[in-house]
Amino acid sequence: MSIALNIHLEYDNFSLISEEEIPLKGITGILGHSGSGKTSLLRVIAGLNSNAIGTVEYGDIILQNTDRNTFIKSELRNIGFVFQDARLFPHLDVLGNLDFAVKRCQSSSMTIDEVICLTQIEHLKKRHVGQLSAGEKQRVALARAILAEPKLLLLDEPLSALDNKARGEMVELLRNIHQRLDLPMIYVSHSVIEIQQLADNVLVMENGKVIQRGHVHQVINQLHESVTHGQTIQTSLSLKIQQHLPNFGLTQLDFIDAQPGNSRLYTNVVDKKINSHLRCYILATDISITLQQPQDTSVINNLQGVINNIQRLSRNSAQITVNACAQDFLVKLTRYSVEKLKLEIGQTVYIQFKANAIRSY
């Protein structure tokens, strides 16, 4: 099932044109600069933008069809929305805010206590909204949205006011909730890392249009610097947890489809079960290239590969794509290094990166 959009929305200096099919499975990330139209698109889906012209279909349910004068009101769409600012009722405590949602949804199959447990806010029940941190407010907003039992949850930059640690915890929480409730989500952000860590499919927006779409790793590995907007290019991948080496503070990883032991990689110890998958990324600036197989090096990760692309990024830097173990790795080098090593397409090289270069939240 999917949401099918064929929409045109016009403001004075901006138009959103979207002919898109968004899968109602997994988490879809929408990535783009500020002002690219991400929120406008979410608002159209939620029924919060009645100026939009065209059709919005949820499976075979028509949510909007301008030609037929059909427009299902937002409150009847059964679509949850968590905004950038949590939008809680400031005069109520946490329970009061959640009770309010329960009263509006007569048929909730989850109890308020179950949702409180799921969103890990037991200790906040009696607190007033003014006594909550930004991350705590977002948990409560999430609990409130879940209590209404939406069939789809829209999240508009819910982590933008959080520090790095709280972001990591929220990403983990959102992933758990998605899995436990099998609740499709559309998640908007301008952070490549948030989208990389959370989304299964990604749409990239620019100037009111979707310019790129596909599986998360594929889209992120093809992002152009104009979209990453100062965020470093990265290799996005999922690796299998092979074993933990607690004495060294390391976890051994492998490519998901690789024969065991063929292509060992190491990262700083990760709290995940053996054989589970780690969604991770390596910044292009964290990988270096050598022409000979490194010997006696302190850099723990070394892979042989072949250069399959060299792209100039600026006057003095280039992005090199090295295919190693059937995975493309993106490497950012200075023009000086590219010329010094005489790098060219088809050449066999070795890439190397430290354990802490394999990052995840």
Ligand SMILES: Nc1ncnc2c1ncn2[C@@H]1O[C@H](COP(=O)(O)OP(=O)(O)OP(=O)(O)O)[C@@H](O)[C@H]1O
């Ligand atoms: N109600 C409105 N009236 C006029 N212009 C609007 C309105 N809402 C949004 N816009 C304009 O539409 C464009 C897209 O806005 P939108 O909020 O969808 O972008 P965004 O990608 O979500 O940005 P951000 O990441 O900053 O939230 C912007 O130029 C914005 O100024």
